[in-house]
Amino acid sequence: MRLIIREDPESVGEYIANYVCKRINDFNPSPERPFVLGLPTGSSPVPTYKALINLVKTGRLSFRNVITFNMDEYVGLPRDHPESYHSFMFRELFSHVDIPPENVNILDGNADDLVSECNDYERRIKQYGGVELFLAGIGEDGHIAFNEPGSSLTSRTRIKTLAYGTILANARFFNNDISAVPHMALTVGVQTVLDSREVVVVVTGQRKALAIAKAIEEGVNHLWTLSALQMHPWALIVVDEDATLELHVKTVKYFKSIEQVQEEVEKNQAELKKKKHAAVNGIN
Amino acid sequence: MSSPNGLVCFTNCLLPQEDGSLIAKDLWIDERTGLILDPNETFFGKKLRPGRTVDLSGDVLSPGFLDIQINGAYGFDFSVYENNDDDYREGMQMMAEKIIETGVTSLLPTIITQEKSFYPKLLQLLRPFSTPKSATLLGWHAEGPFLEYTKRGAHAPPYLVEAPKGFNSFEEVYGKENLIGHKEWYQSQDIAIRMITAAPELPGVLDALQTLTDRGIVVSIGHSNAQTDIAMAAVKRGAKLITHLFNAMPQFHHRDPSIVGLLGASPFFNAPIPFPLAYVHCDPKHTIELQGGTSPTSPSSKNATYFVPGSGNVTPGSPIQTGTQSGLDPVGRVVFERPFYGIIVDGIHCHPNSVRLAYSAHPNGCILITDAMKILDPNLKDGIHEWRDGKRFVKEGERLYLEGTNTLAGSVVTLDKCVRNFATFTGCSLGEAIKCVTYNPARCLGIEHIKGTLRPGAHADLVVLDRYGCVKSTWIRGNHVWSSNSIVHG
Numbered sequence: 001m002r003l004i005i006r007e008d009p010e011s012v013g014e015y016i017a018n019y020v021c022k023r024i025n026d027f028n029p030s031p032e033r034p035f036v037l038g039l040p041t042g043s044s045p046v047p048t049y050k051a052l053i054n055l056v057k058t059g060r061l062s063f064r065n066v067i068t069f070n071m072d073e074y075v076g077l078p079r080d081h082p083e084s085y086h087s088f089m090f091r092e093l094f095s096h097v098d099i100p101p102e103n104v105n106i107l108d109g110n111a112d113d114l115v116s117e118c119n120d121y122e123r124r125i126k127q128y129g130g131v132e133l134f135l136a137g138i139g140e141d142g143h144i145a146f147n148e149p150g151s152s153l154t155s156r157t158r159i160k161t162l163a164y165g166t167i168l169a170n171a172r173f174f175n176n177d178i179s180a181v182p183h184m185a186l187t188v189g190v191q192t193v194l195d196s197r198e199v200v201v202v203v204t205g206q207r208k209a210l211a212i213a214k215a216i217e218e219g220v221n222h223l224w225t226l227s228a229l230q231m232h233p234w235a236l237i238v239v240d241e242d243a244t245l246e247l248h249v250k251t252v253k254y255f256k257s258i259e260q261v262q263e264e265v266e267k268n269q270a271e272l273k274k275k276k277h278a279a280v281n282g283i284n
Numbered sequence: 285m286s287s288p289n290g291l292v293c294f295t296n297c298l299l300p301q302e303d304g305s306l307i308a309k310d311l312w313i314d315e316r317t318g319l320i321l322d323p324n325e326t327f328f329g330k331k332l333r334p335g336r337t338v339d340l341s342g343d344v345l346s347p348g349f350l351d352i353q354i355n356g357a358y359g360f361d362f363s364v365y366e367n368n369d370d371d372y373r374e375g376m377q378m379m380a381e382k383i384i385e386t387g388v389t390s391l392l393p394t395i396i397t398q399e400k401s402f403y404p405k406l407l408q409l410l411r412p413f414s415t416p417k418s419a420t421l422l423g424w425h426a427e428g429p430f431l432e433y434t435k436r437g438a439h440a441p442p443y444l445v446e447a448p449k450g451f452n453s454f455e456e457v458y459g460k461e462n463l464i465g466h467k468e469w470y471q472s473q474d475i476a477i478r479m480i481t482a483a484p485e486l487p488g489v490l491d492a493l494q495t496l497t498d499r500g501i502v503v504s505i506g507h508s509n510a511q512t513d514i515a516m517a518a519v520k521r522g523a524k525l526i527t528h529l530f531n532a533m534p535q536f537h538h539r540d541p542s543i544v545g546l547l548g549a550s551p552f553f554n555a556p557i558p559f560p561l562a563y564v565h566c567d568p569k570h571t572i573e574l575q576g577g578t579s580p581t582s583p584s585s586k587n588a589t590y591f592v593p594g595s596g597n598v599t600p601g602s603p604i605q606t607g608t609q610s611g612l613d614p615v616g617r618v619v620f621e622r623p624f625y626g627i628i629v630d631g632i633h634c635h636p637n638s639v640r641l642a643y644s645a646h647p648n649g650c651i652l653i654t655d656a657m658k659i660l661d662p663n664l665k666d667g668i669h670e671w672r673d674g675k676r677f678v679k680e681g682e683r684l685y686l687e688g689t690n691t692l693a694g695s696v697v698t699l700d701k702c703v704r705n706f707a708t709f710t711g712c713s714l715g716e717a718i719k720c721v722t723y724n725p726a727r728c729l730g731i732e733h734i735k736g737t738l739r740p741g742a743h744a745d746l747v748v749l750d751r752y753g754c755v756k757s758t759w760i761r762g763n764h765v766w767s768s769n770s771i772v773h774g
Contacts, residue, residue, distance in 0.1 A: 079323045090324050095310055101331040 001229055002262065003216065003255035004238045009204040010095055012240050017136070019236075020052065021061045023133055025199070029065035034103070035132025036125070037069045038134030038193070039084045040094070040145070044094055044202045045137050053096040063099035067128055069121070070106040071136065071145035072187035077109060077158065083173045084109075100269030107186040108158070118157040119188055131196035140163055140201055142211035142224035146187035149223040153231075190228045199235040201226065206242040213246035287336030290316040291326070291686075292762065297340035297748075299738055300347070302723050304647075304716035311345055313744040322740035340748060343756060346718050347736050348389025348745035350725040352479070352651060353528065353626050354423060355394050356658030358382045362393040364672055372409055377517050380418035384766045386662070386697035386698040386723075390420045390735050392477055394655075397439040398429030404459030410475050419453055419767045420745070422729070423477035429457060430482035430489055431507035435532040435731040438568025438686055438693040439507065440673070448489030451495040456481070465501030475731050481527040483508035484518035497522030504727060505543055505623070507532040516541045519623050525728055526625040529642055530634050530657055531692075547645040549622050568602065569762055622646055624728040626653040629705045630682050630697035636709035645712045650720045651728060652702045657694040659682060664696070704753040 006012045025071070031036040039045075055061040073085045077183075077271035081087060091188055094104060105124060111117035126182060141149050141163065146164040167181045173182040193199060203212055216237070222228075230233040245254050292313050298306040307366045312321040312334055312750060325353050356362050376393070383391065394412050404600035405428070410424035430453075447453035455463055462478070472474045479502040482489050498505050505518055506527025512533075526533075528545055535540040541548065629639055629652050643650050654660065659669045659677060668687060669677045676687040679696060686693045697705075700723055707717040726736025734742055744762035747755055758766040 079328060080322065086328055087324055090327055094327060095323060101327050101333055104328070106328075 001216070001232070001237065002233045002258060003251075004236065004259055005244055005252065005256060006238065006240055007217075008240050009044070009047050012202060012204055015049045015211045016048045016200060016238050017051030017055055019200065019238075020048075020053050020133065020135065024061060024066060027132065030128070031065055032269050034065045036069065036130065036132045037126045038071065038131045038136070038196060039187070040067050040071050040135055040202075040278070041131075042137045042139075044204050044208075045135065045197040047204075048064065048202055049093045049250045050136070053095065056097045056233050058083055063097045063103070066099060068099065068104045068105060069125055069131060069148075070104075070186070071193075072185050073107040073109040074243065075184035075186060076111040077182050079108075079110065101221035104268050110270075114159050114186060118159065121157045121188070122192065123185075125192070125253055133198045133200060134193050136193060136199060136201045138201060138211055138215075138226050139162040139166055140169065140211060142208050142215055143227050144190065144193060144201070144227045144228070147190050147207060147225040149225065151222060151225050153194075153220070153222050153225065153228045154191045156192055157186065157188045160185050160187050162233060165168065178267045190225050194228060197234065199229060201229065201237045203237060203243045204240040206245055208239075208243050209246040212239060217247065217251055285313060287334060287774045288333060289335040290314055291321070291332060291336070293334035293337045293747075294345050295337055295339055297345040298715075299345055300718040300722065302713045302719070304713065304719045305714035306344060311681075311746075311764045312737060313746075315744070315762035316762070317477045318741045318744050320738055320744050325740070326356055342751075344714065344718070344747055344749040344751070344753075346387075347722040347726075347738055347742070347759065348384075348419070348722040349389050349703075350422075350729075350736050351391040351654055351656075351699050351721070352725050352729065353394045353427070353653040353655050354383075354388075354391050354660075355396060355656060355694055357656055357660035359386070359658055359661070360411055361658035362410070363395040363398060364407075365402060365409070368411065371682070373413075376413055376421060377415060377418060380413065380421055381415065381662075383603075384417075384760065385755065387700040387703075387747040387749070387755040387758065388419050389747065389758065389760060390422055390424045392422045392479060392729075394425040394427050397431060397436075397443045399443055400429070400445070400457055403457055404462060407458055407462040409760070412473050414760075416763065417653070417760060419760070420735070420743075421473070422475055422478075422731075422735075425477075425479040425481070425504075427481040427671055428457060428507065430454070430480075430486055431532075431628055432483040432486060432509045435483065435507045435509055436534045437693055439508060447482075450488045453488055453494065454492050454601050463496070463499060463501065469500070473489055474734055475729075477502065477729050478730070479504060479525075479729075481506040482696035483510065484523065485510045485514045490514070490521060491516060491544050493518060493521040494524060497524075504626070505533075508543060509534055510543055512542055512545055515546055516549065519546060519549075523623060525623050525651075528633065528653065528661055529625040529627045531628065544642075546623055547625065547642055547649070549620050551620055551622075571678045602613075603664075621709050623653050624649040624724065626651045626655075628655050628695055629702040630654075630695045630710065631709070632704055633684050633692060633695060634715075638703075639706065639709045643706075643712065647712075647716070648724065649760075651725045652699065652706055652717075652720045653703060654697055656685065656696060656698070656701050657692045659684070660696050660698065660741035662698055700749075700753065700755050707753065709722060714749075714751070716752070718749075 006015055011168045024035050027035045048111060070085060070089060079085045108117050119249045136144050162183055162185060170181050171178045178208055185239055211224060214224040220227045220230050292315050294311040299309045299311055300306055312323040312326060314321055339768040357379050360379040365372055385578050395406055407424055410514050412423055413423060429443050430447055431439055433444055436550050479716060480502045484490050485508060494504055503523045504525035504527045535543040627634060627642060666679050669679060671677050677693060678685045678687050682697050684693050684696050701721055703717045703721055707714055722736040726732040746759040748757040750756055756768050
């Protein structure tokens, strides 16, 4: 697992957007071989979405051949409710980029049969050959998607009851009326996220610092579901300085040094690839 | 220029909201149906996104303006009928197609006091009308003849009448067929507006108000000498509007504020206990019931009900119908809803200070009107111009007098100019000024679901304004029909 530390939420957003952009462009997606991207909601990814929109508007990225799967959606909240995750995704990303509507997948929290809606979601992900990159955010209690503390680390897409803390935290979006916050959601499972080939997590703000410390410096623990990422072969967490406040100085320094090494390795790899490519084409 | 799938996205623009704010947001419309789309439903439900994007480079995209008092323009006068229906209709169309350059996409043709026999004919001709390239004529606004002689302004004294037989007198003047019930009048049209400006103190007018209102006719108080009690009674009986505030009505007097004073009326008439616990927003719709509190002043304190704004399970500002104009609120107090008021913001009919005073008192009721005469035409020169009945106008800039008098005879100001003036006079934002020519007039006419807003399902009549409020282009039912650079064809 890698941890990238940036100054503030905007720089975090820039970093991730550029990272995702590079991954999509390197993948060179086509209608036959689309790039499958998992997406989160919440306030943390907003700067990332802003930066992604900017990349699209300046012609450096296209979502034409990108398939998206969102992590979660409230149960029973009308799709056009301003706080539904459909509305959020439309407002913050989809309306501004060139993604065809049929490429967008979001769980239907108003489906008659919620269980088969969840099973069908897993099936659709598999149909596309799995998620290439899952972008995620976390809650203050370390939940990834709506996998609240205590969730099974091998869970799949299913119905979840929201933790009291999450309901309290979300009440600000519902006129501070706790009874108006949906108490249930559909969410991808921890295992669904772990199954993707790459996971990138955005974490910003001091309020998330404890969750970062728990997930990085302690063991795999179902009470901090983000910690399951320790079992993933290619995971990246991008945080701002505030989110590192509960980490040991040692930990922070270690990850900062990794970043430099990583950059050098990537640079070497890119040069090797270029040479190889030139040799194949007989140009040298 | 049309979109492959008929859907158009306006982007990089500021959209005026119903609360007077401007927010950076896209607008999706369907140019085939001419309606504004619910983008969420279009994207997730119909799986469509616009095939064409219009980049407005930071301009304001406003609902088209509504002018609910306009007598004519470009040489055509709604009040002049010369025994030829075709000529009249041609004039209507010409005027409706030209006026869009001022940002107006809906207007209520206003006819001044006529010889009695003209009304039935004129009102029949003023059925709602529009072409694909024109503003919508919404119906008619009859200003007179039930007007007070001393406040007649430029209206012809011999034609002024009273209403001794109440509603029957109105039928005799306007024609029975023009005052029929709401549904019959509407026929199958989206919108069909009828409005009457009358002086409530004239014998019989107050008696007719209820019937007029019941039939869906908007009654406006104007050209009147009504004292406060009569003005209040008129509002309680359904009058919804004040015609060109400050003009043709008594001056404000603090002991008898008369018609102007309606802007200061309390939402709670008989002001019983309990008093509100917190400041009550003047619009009674914004008050919320809070059950089960106790009041130290109320003898039956156990089940007292309080009105506390901005709390409880309702969002302030959301449309909750707790009372009508003469209705009761949930604890039985009379709810008084202040009328809307039309105001001419040419800087001549009302001093800028008066404009600000009115707006400060009752911002949600403010409607900008031009009250423009037939010689309204941004390109017309100053001088003497023919009017009617051998009378002539003198136009001096934006001032318009009856020849040989100093009586103001309507205006020659355009509505987009009024918007700019209004922002200057009151210090309000462009978005708040726009609200006074879009959402407020639409709400007064009860057509805010079709005109004057950017709600999904509303007509895509749109005006593009620069940051100074100057009209750059006009769109009728989703089609680009006018642009400040050149006329758009097709």
